[in-house]
Every structure is written in C-alpha cells, then in structure tokens.
Amino acid sequence: MKKSEMFGFTLETDDRTEEEKARQRGAKKDGLAADAPKAPMDTDFQEEMEKHKPQIRFNLNFSRQIRGETPQKQRDSSIYTIERLFEAVASRDVRQLDGLYQYLHQNMKRLSDSLYQSHGKTALMKALLHLKDGKNETIDELIDISERLGDIKEFVNAAFTNSYYKGQTALHIAIERRSIFYVKLLVSKGADVHVKASGKFFQSHDGPYFYFGE
Numbered sequence: 001m002k003k004s005e006m007f008g009f010t011l012e013t014d015d016r017t018e019e020e021k022a023r024q025r026g027a028k029k030d031g032l033a034a035d036a037p038k039a040p041m042d043t044d045f046q047e048e049m050e051k052h053k054p055q056i057r058f059n060l061n062f063s064r065q066i067r068g069e070t071p072q073k074q075r076d077s078s079i080y081t082i083e084r085l086f087e088a089v090a091s092r093d094v095r096q097l098d099g100l101y102q103y104l105h106q107n108m109k110r111l112s113d114s115l116y117q118s119h120g121k122t123a124l125m126k127a128l129l130h131l132k133d134g135k136n137e138t139i140d141e142l143i144d145i146s147e148r149l150g151d152i153k154e155f156v157n158a159a160f161t162n163s164y165y166k167g168q169t170a171l172h173i174a175i176e177r178r179s180i181f182y183v184k185l186l187v188s189k190g191a192d193v194h195v196k197a198s199g200k201f202f203q204s205h206d207g208p209y210f211y212f213g214e
Contacts, residue, residue, distance in 0.1 A: 012115065013108045015079070078103060082116050082123075089127035094137040101145045111146045112154035120161035128173040128182060139182065143189060153190045159197075166199035 080103050088096035104110065111123060124146075127139045146155040160168040171191040174182040187193060 012110075012113045014115065015107055080104070082118065085116060085123045086126050089123050089136070089138040089142065090130045092127075092130060092132055092136045092138060094141050097138055097141050097145075100141075101148060104145065104149060110149050110151040110155075111142060112151040112158055117158065119165075120159050122155065122158045122170070124155060124170045125158070125160075125168075125173055128170055128177060128179075131177055131179065134177075134179055134181065139185075143185070147189075156186050156189050156191045157195070159195065160199065162199070164199050164201050165197070167195065167197040168199065168202070169195055169197070171195070172197050 078099065080100055085100070088100075109115075116123060124139065124142050127136045127142060130136055143152065143156075146152045156170055158169065160166055169191065171183065171186045171193070172195075174186055
C-alpha cells in the first residue's frame with residue numbers, strides 16, 4: 001500500500017516562482033477564473049484557469065530562495081505549466097509533450113496534481129475535447145506517462161468540480177464524443193463506469209443540456 005493511500009493524502013510539489021503565484025492570485029481578484037454557472041466546458045481561446053486552492057505543497061525553490069539565488073533564466077523552455085500542457089493537448093501535436101515525463105519525474109509531479117487541474121478539468125479531459133477524426137495522439141502519451149508515474153487511477157477518474165459540469169470525467173467525455181476506442185481504453189485503465197455526472201448541464205432544464213442516463 002502506498003503511503004498516500006494509507007494516510008489519505010499526497011504531498012504535491014510546487015516549483016512556481018513568486019511572480020507566477022502572484023499573477024494567479026491577481027487573476028482571481030480581477031474576476032477571472034470564477035466558477036461561473038455556465039462557464040464553457042472548453043474553448044479554443046486562452047482558458048481562464050481556476051485559482052489554485054490553498055494546499056500544503058513542497059516548495060522546490062525553497063533551497064534556492066534561502067541562498068538568495070534567482071530563478072533559472074531558461075525556466076520557460078523546460079517547465080510544463082497547466083497552460084502549456086492544455087495548449088499542447090489541444091493542438092493534438094504529441095511532439096509538444098516531448099520532455100514532459102522527464103520534467104514531471106525530476107520534479108516529483110503527477111498529471112493528477114491539483115496544479116494540473118482547473119475546476120477538476122485535467123489535460124486528459126482537454127485532449128478528449130479536441131479529437132480530430134476521432135483521435136488525438138496526445139491522449140495515449142498522457143496515459144503512458146501517468147502509468148509510469150503511478151497515478152493512472154486518479155488521473156482517469158478525475159472529475160469536474162464546478163456546479164455546471166460537476167462529476168463529469170474523461171469517460172463521460174469519451175461517451176459524449178461517441179468514441180468507443182477511448183471508452184474501451186479508459187475502462188481498461190481503471191475508469192469508474194458507475195460514476196455519475198450530476199452538474200446542472202446534465203439535468204433536464206431550459207437551455208442546452210446533455211443526459212447520460214442512469
């Protein structure tokens with residue numbers, strides 16, 4: 001049994017700079033990334049990210065900060081932020097994920113970490129919302145990386161948390177996209193077939209909605 005399973009929590013790592021943290025806090029103050037009741041499930045434009053909730057994380061920059069060192073100048077070329085990851089999977093260009101596993105492994109990160117989610121939405125969900133001719137090569141790469149990092153169950157079963165799409169998982173999206181290929185793939189990786197999408201979008205009401213059935 002993993003320690004995280006024994007004690008019911010995991011300790012995430014955080015390598016964001018103070019400037020990045022301040023910028024994300026500022027987005028919340030400006031009214032961005034709010035839990036709007038009808039926020040779009042996905043967009044081709046720059047996505048408004050949820051403000052990261054307070055959580056105990058291990059600061060990977062701590063040792064450099066106490067020594068008075070400045071952040072690495074080449075940080076942008078190696079780091080994978082949630083914005084960069086979402087843009088990569090939306091492009092369907094698997095080459096944009098070159099170096100992702102190495103970065104995550106070296107920095108003790110996982111694809112299911114809260115820093116890689118926005119209102120519960122993961123890179124896997126984002127990729128499934130950007131299929132072309134029924135495929136997106138980045139999905140297979142994400143699943144392979146997640147398996148190697150040991151968080152595949154958490155990754156495939158992550159669910160939207162905002163009120164409009166609450167409970168929706170990658171499996172729901174694959175079903176909605178009528179992709180039997182990805183439905184089978186997700187189930188084979190441990191996707192929960194009994195999970196229910198309970199947000200307002202999945203309930204009968206005036207306006208657009210989608211019903212999965214019981």
